[in-house]
Amino acid sequence: MRDIFINCLNKNIESHKNLILMVGDLGYSVIESFQKNYPSNFFNAGVAEQNMTGMAAGIASEGFHVFTYSIGNFNTFRCAEQIRNDIDYHNLNVTIVSVGGGLGYGALGYSHHAIQDYALLRSFPNMTIYSPGTNQQVQNCFEKILKNKSPAYFRLGKVNNNLKFVEDKKTNEGHWVKISKSEINDSKKCILTTGGVIEDAIKMQNSKKYFDYDVYSLPIWGMKYKSLQPNQISKWNEIITLEDHIEDGGFGSYILECNALTENKTKIKVKALNQKVCGMVGSQNEIKKAIKFIN
Amino acid sequence: MKTRPSIILSNYIRAHSLKMVHEANASHIGGSLSISDILAVLYEDILIYDPKNIRYEDRDRFILSKGHCCSALYATLALKDFFSINNLSKFTKFGSDYMSHVSHKVKGVEFSTGSLGHGLPFAVGKALASKLKKKNWEVFVLLSDGELNEGSNWEALMFASHHKLDNLTVIIDYNKLQSLTTIEKTLRLEPLKKKFDSFGCCTFEIDGHNHYQLNKYLSKKFKKRNKPKIIIANTIKGKGVSFMENEIKWHYKSPDKMQLDNALKQIGLEI
Incomplete structure (x- = not known):
């Protein structure tokens, strides 16, 4: 990158x-x-x-x-x-x-x-x-x-990811980008990522547990774009946010806050790094594996 | 003998600053009084600016890094027609732009400060930008002495000196008092001139209340090629008001009505 x-x-x-x-x-x-x-x-x-x-x-x-x-x-x-x-x-x-x-x-x-x-x-x-x-x-x-x-x-991130995704050219402020559709039509569940964890999300989608989740990414975000989130969140029954950041105060927290501003009933789960990574040494893959990042 | 216009201006800066701080029940009058002469000479004799065109491209840029002493700068700008003198009554008032740490929302203010150690790096960036654009305008930045505790200033000086920013003038308001006690008892700065010189700057130590010296040493003609200029301005915190001079409490206290009247009388201006 x-x-x-x-x-x-x-x-x-x-x-x-x-x-x-x-x-x-x-x-x-x-x-x-x-x-x-x-x-x-x-x-x-x-x-x-x-x-x-x-x-x-x-x-x-x-x-x-x-x-x-x-x-x-x-x-x-x-x-x-x-x-x-x-x-x-x-x-x-x-x-x-x-x-x-x-x-x-x-x-x-x-x-x-x-x-x-x-x-x-x-x-x-x-x-x-x-x-x-x-x-x-x-x-x-x-x-x-x-x-x-x-x-x-x-x-x-320190990744070199040439992955081609569904909406390759669409990267607009505050808007989710479709990366990969699940095997089922009109899935109401998705994994929403930001940063260099798209490959992790695809790995999750390829597993039995998450085969029915679409994968999206939100690469441009921040306080200015909070008002754009509730509408996008409301389309889903379940969202798993995925990020290579500590779970407190990060991307998952952002989506949870955006959801809390609305009457949405969407269930949101946050997948992020836990505090065990603090002080842990190894490649990013080794550390992610050690904390069962995408299980 | 005719009184220098900058001396008259400095008296008005002091008077308005005192009145503003009294009316707002605000702090930092001691430091505002110690920089009044520096501001007066800068805005009367040195800086190029146009109050009717505040973004005038060829203006000199002035940064007040010791943003807590903004009452003196707001007063200066009002007295030099950047905005109405009546606006000074908005100082610290709810909804106004005249906050008690200098605000770029006020006409003529280039940069908001308040946390110390921010003004010099920003000024160095501006001086570099002037060189990149091949312009002649210069950058003046006024720091407090206590502020020199902040490491960011020394980082900035290394850069300014390495890149030969001779369009940068750094003025130190050396009143020898900081927030809790003297500089000497907090973190000793001496030998200050040697420190600046060893960083590759061209340093002059002057009386920061002497308008002749301020005028001479702040002059853009008075410089050494390829070196940033430092003026160590020896000042007195609270200068001009006998009961405020060298008293740490006037870093915090606001004068009551009687003290204000007494102070204005000493300055010779009952505005």
Whole structure:
């Protein structure tokens, strides 16, 4: 996903000369092509995420679109107040690009587990979360980010997923995208994902237990799009939300909150990472297996 | 001898600031008084701006990082015709834009602050943007001394110096008092000039109430090529009102009517 993101930047910079890529001394073997070809649009802010984020707001306030790039928690939690006060409150055109979302860097330990980021970012009123689950969705999200010109959180998982889904081109703010239909017609049950867990949802659908669930994804969401959810939720009798984030405060919580605002009778179950993953080391697949993520 | 216009402006800033804080029962008058001369010189002699066209592209950008002292900035902007002086009575009032930490919703304010350590990184971003756009406008940012405890400032200085942002002027309101006690008893800043110089900045230490010195050192002509400029402005918290000077309680307390009248009398303006 990181490479697709950089390709998107490379492709669009000629037509969007106001794009700036600012990295927090990370991106080895990813960012070099952009750095080499567009040196005046590239800055390494050093290992200083608070300053990187505050500066990004300052640059954006003068008409630039700034992408701050780092791993997991570094350009989110470390500089949470700069995101809150400088970017979100002033509604500035800054995109926070966080790689290794979820357990992408599972082997690197708890410091690198980006599993509380949704909880933080979805509490900001102007922030839109872009959490693609496939390579195609990365491109779709990038196009939307360019167009929206407002605070954005672009969560890139460490997956390379070329899965083709039913509604390949439809990635609109707050709208669910159909990924895979179940074997039965007019199913009233679905698995709703966000981020890099689409393959897990497909695995679930391929099992006996969940064969009658359709699979959907919501790659563009946030506080601004809550009002669009109740109508989509109401079409289902049962929804299982699936995310590689801790179960508290994340995507499942978001859908539960949206549902609570209505008279919907839809039954919602949240499948997410539990607190046992905190401190657990291994690849994302090993950790997911250990906690029986999709059972 | 004719009084400098910036001195007259600073007196009015002090008077309005005192009145606003009294009427709103608000805090932070001590720090507002310590920056009044700096603001007066900036807005009278240094900054390029157009109050009738607040987004004027070639304006200089001023950021108040010590946002809690916004009464002085709101007063300055009103006195320089950004909005009616009557608007100052809206300070902290329900539904108004004049909140008691500086707000970008107020005409002429570039950036909202309130949490310390945010203004300098934002200002560095703006200075970089000016260079990227090949513009001549400059960025001025005013920090408190206690605020220098925040690590984000030192991150920002490293970047500004590395990228040779000589269009950035950082002013430190060095009144030697922070929230609970003195700087000396909290986290010692000295040798402050050496610290800034060692970060690659060009640092000047001046009397922050002397308009001649402020004018000279804040001048855009007075700079060293390729280096961010730092002005350590030695100030007195509560400056201009004898019973407020160097008293920590005026970081919090609001003057009552009698104290207000006394203060205005000392300033020589009974507005």
